[in-house]
Amino acid sequence: MKRVKLWDKEFEISLPNADIQLAIKQMAIKMKSELEGKEVLFICILNGAFMFAAELMKEVELTDAEISFLKLASYAGTNSTGEVKELIGLNEVITGRTVVILEDIVDSGHTIKGVIEQVISKGAKEVKIATLLFKPDALQEDIKIDYVGIEIPNDFIVGFGLDYDRRGRNLKDIYTLVKE
Numbered sequence: 232m233k234r235v236k237l238w239d240k241e242f243e244i245s246l247p248n249a250d251i252q253l254a255i256k257q258m259a260i261k262m263k264s265e266l267e268g269k270e271v272l273f274i275c276i277l278n279g280a281f282m283f284a285a286e287l288m289k290e291v292e293l294t295d296a297e298i299s300f301l302k303l304a305s306y307a308g309t310n311s312t313g314e315v316k317e318l319i320g321l322n323e324v325i326t327g328r329t330v331v332i333l334e335d336i337v338d339s340g341h342t343i344k345g346v347i348e349q350v351i352s353k354g355a356k357e358v359k360i361a362t363l364l365f366k367p368d369a370l371q372e373d374i375k376i377d378y379v380g381i382e383i384p385n386d387f388i389v390g391f392g393l394d395y396d397r398r399g400r401n402l403k404d405i406y407t408l409v410k411e
């Protein structure tokens with residue numbers, strides 16, 4: 232099994248790039264059929280979702296779509312701090328729009344819950360959630376996720392945008408922390 236070392240920890244490949252690309256392609260097809268005809272604003276949650284958003288936007292064949300970015304942080308090391316800091320806010324007009332939030336991963340759900348509340352408070356007509364990865368066993372919030380790429384076990388992962396203390400975001404495959 233392919234391994235990488237980031238700082239003090241070993242990670243082992245768990246989702247090869249081909250599996251990720253396939254999940255994104257399937258999500259793009261579903262989005263096209265459900266969102267065609269709407270003026271969609273995609274909001275990519277930085278930093279983690281940058282790679283997912285880039286791949287999805289290339290696959291989703293919607294012409295009346297726009298993309299914007301919101302920068303958040305809630306993790307320290309391999310644990311969620313539970314506190315979500317908004318770093319770069321949303322400047323777009325949200326009122327009356329269909330917003331699709333693009334997340335790298337939904338873990339406890341605290342981050343996405345905060346984003347949903349913010350987007351609704353700005354007057355969105357409709358808010359949909361798309362996440363590349365979902366840890367169902369870690370979810371602590373009552374939220375509905377409209378688009379899920381891949382469900383994964385409750386383990387810490389890196390790659391394809393996800394980091395361990397800033398490292399590993401550029402890996403094209405996804406790796407799981409090796410517990411020794």
Ligand code: IMP
Nearest residue numbers: 279311337338339340341342387388393
């Ligand atoms: P939540 O608020 O607990 O749902 O966490 C969401 C955010 O934490 C995601 O946007 C990720 O940036 C980060 N995160 C959650 N799980 C992992 C992981 O396994 N590896 C790296 N980052 C993660």
Ligand code: MG
Nearest residue numbers: 276279280335
């Ligand atoms: Mg994130």
